[in-house]
Amino acid sequence: MLQTGPLKSTFKASIFQRAKKVACMMRCRIILCTAVSLALLAVLLLALISPVPHDKNQSDNSTRPRPRPWLALSLYIQQPQISSSDVQPAVRSEAGAFIFHRKLTEGLENTSRVIGKAQGFIIPIEHFAYSGFNIIYLTFDTPDYSGSLSVQAKHVEHKDIEELTVVGGTGSFAFARGLAVFAQTDPQPTDVGGTYHVKLQLQLRFPDRSHTNIPG
Numbered sequence: 001m002l003q004t005g006p007l008k009s010t011f012k013a014s015i016f017q018r019a020k021k022v023a024c025m026m027r028c029r030i031i032l033c034t035a036v037s038l039a040l041l042a043v044l045l046l047a048l049i050s051p052v053p054h055d056k057n058q059s060d061n062s063t064r065p066r067p068r069p070w071l072a073l074s075l076y077i078q079q080p081q082i083s084s085s086d087v088q089p090a091v092r093s094e095a096g097a098f099i100f101h102r103k104l105t106e107g108l109e110n111t112s113r114v115i116g117k118a119q120g121f122i123i124p125i126e127h128f129a130y131s132g133f134n135i136i137y138l139t140f141d142t143p144d145y146s147g148s149l150s151v152q153a154k155h156v157e158h159k160d161i162e163e164l165t166v167v168g169g170t171g172s173f174a175f176a177r178g179l180a181v182f183a184q185t186d187p188q189p190t191d192v193g194g195t196y197h198v199k200l201q202l203q204l205r206f207p208d209r210s211h212t213n214i215p216g
Contacts, residue, residue, distance in 0.1 A: 147171020
């Protein structure tokens with residue numbers, strides 16, 4: 001009679017070992033496929049998320065602050081009318097202080113549209129050259145502009161043309177900087193003062209607050 005017990009157990013052990021090897025190989029393949037898939041996914045994500053390289057010059061230009069736009073205005077400081085009670089003539093004290101209150105107009109004629117006023121208190125003495133009094137305030141009240149400009153008058157030389165410095169402003173002209181050229185239009189001004197043509201070259205910090213230029 002044949003003995004089949006040991007053969008069956010050996011056969012079963014062999015099958016179990018083969019199955020174990022196959023399972024191990026399948027597990028390795030699964031791990032390898034998973035690793036490759038994750039690597040491909042990472043490459044795709046990096047390609048989508050990473051910024052597009054720019055030209056160095058373009059990046060430098062984008063980081064630089066944009067230059068502030070310049071605004072050109074032309075207006076007139078009218079000679080006060082002695083017969084009018086509304087306008088105060090220029091007053092000069094014994095010490096040489098010059099006080100004035102004038103109106104600003106759009107055109108040369110005294111009847112031109114009024115766009116604001118000019119006020120100032122100037123002491124034309126060298127000791128007071130850097131005084132806070134020596135400021136001319138140009139106040140605008142128009143549909144396009146509402147605010148004032150501060151013009152420093154520390155170097156007034158009483159010439160026909162004066163170039164003064166704009167040192168600040170409010171409203172539409174907040175923090176403005178620039179140049180103010182005062183040109184006397186009267187060849188023989190009177191004692192109360194003449195009419196001045198004022199040309200302004202302004203650099204605005206907030207250009208969106210203003211819209212159009214006052215023609216001149």
